[in-house]
Amino acid sequence: MVKLTVDDKTYQCQPDETVLEALLREEVAISYACKKGTCHSCMLRSSDTMPPLAAQSGLKDTQKKLHYFLACQCLPEQDMTIKLPDQSEFYTDGTVTRCEPLNRNTLLLVIAFKDAFEFNAGQFVNLQRPDGLTRSYSIANIPQQDNTLEFHVRRMDNGLFSSWLHDEIKVGDTIAVSEPRGHCFYLPERGGQGLLLIGTGTGLAPLAGILTDALSHGHTGPIYLFHGSREREDLYRIDEMRQLAADHPNFHYVPCLSGPDVPDGFSRGRANEVAMSTLADLKDWRVFLCGHPDMVNQTKKMAFLKGASMKDIYADAFFLAI
Numbered sequence: 001m002v003k004l005t006v007d008d009k010t011y012q013c014q015p016d017e018t019v020l021e022a023l024l025r026e027e028v029a030i031s032y033a034c035k036k037g038t039c040h041s042c043m044l045r046s047s048d049t050m051p052p053l054a055a056q057s058g059l060k061d062t063q064k065k066l067h068y069f070l071a072c073q074c075l076p077e078q079d080m081t082i083k084l085p086d087q088s089e090f091y092t093d094g095t096v097t098r099c100e101p102l103n104r105n106t107l108l109l110v111i112a113f114k115d116a117f118e119f120n121a122g123q124f125v126n127l128q129r130p131d132g133l134t135r136s137y138s139i140a141n142i143p144q145q146d147n148t149l150e151f152h153v154r155r156m157d158n159g160l161f162s163s164w165l166h167d168e169i170k171v172g173d174t175i176a177v178s179e180p181r182g183h184c185f186y187l188p189e190r191g192g193q194g195l196l197l198i199g200t201g202t203g204l205a206p207l208a209g210i211l212t213d214a215l216s217h218g219h220t221g222p223i224y225l226f227h228g229s230r231e232r233e234d235l236y237r238i239d240e241m242r243q244l245a246a247d248h249p250n251f252h253y254v255p256c257l258s259g260p261d262v263p264d265g266f267s268r269g270r271a272n273e274v275a276m277s278t279l280a281d282l283k284d285w286r287v288f289l290c291g292h293p294d295m296v297n298q299t300k301k302m303a304f305l306k307g308a309s310m311k312d313i314y315a316d317a318f319f320l321a322i
């Protein structure tokens, strides 16, 4: 059994237990969200030993050299002395400038920063509550001069973080925001390529950023956005998307409803299935998938079978932490 020393206290790490699991079992206050090595919110630093290679996957070379590692990916091979990070290393404070409903269960949250916040539309950040609770949210806007980030926050059943944002946060409050992460974003090369965007629920957030970015770069290829939910009341930004489609002949917006009531102007069925029955061939298309992990995984295969190359399929599966 391996020993973990944190702030002069020593804990046992069981075989096959990650550092994150061991510290949570011992009730050490440590932030985390995805537990999959994606969000980086559980980053720690070893002050004595080199962490296992797998625990440093995806980190910057400079972080690796300083022995940073992801606690959720770390199966320690020897005793480790661990430093809990100074959160100011990874987080910047922003000020809430808008928080208002987009529909019955989705909140529009806009956070402004004093200095430029560099990101690519479609990436995500971690937001952190003062007690350390951390969750990842996709950025819904493109980089702008006013240094703001826009988020669409769905209220999760029993969701600790989303309830806090929906019920307690107000304009003027401060929220800690991590640096941006993720590879699901638009690059303005191959501007004549077809773009297929499929999202469910607040999967519209990163797709809206990617769409705006593509249109602002003058993308000339066809762009299809399929946004799905079960009921009409759970979609949002419908008029705005329709207006964009009216203004840009190469952009096609298809709102999809999988429930029994499907008014005129909406397509019946799940967004991914409607997309696959609409587009016969995805050879040379770029595909962006955002939403529930099951939908994302299923649609990756569907898009591949329709001819899309795996290297052209970008996915942002939501972490389902509450």
Ligand code: FES
Pocket: 031, 032, 033, 034, 035, 036, 037, 038, 039, 040, 041, 042, 043, 070, 071, 072, 073
């Ligand atoms: S990377 Fe460890 S919790 Fe997300």
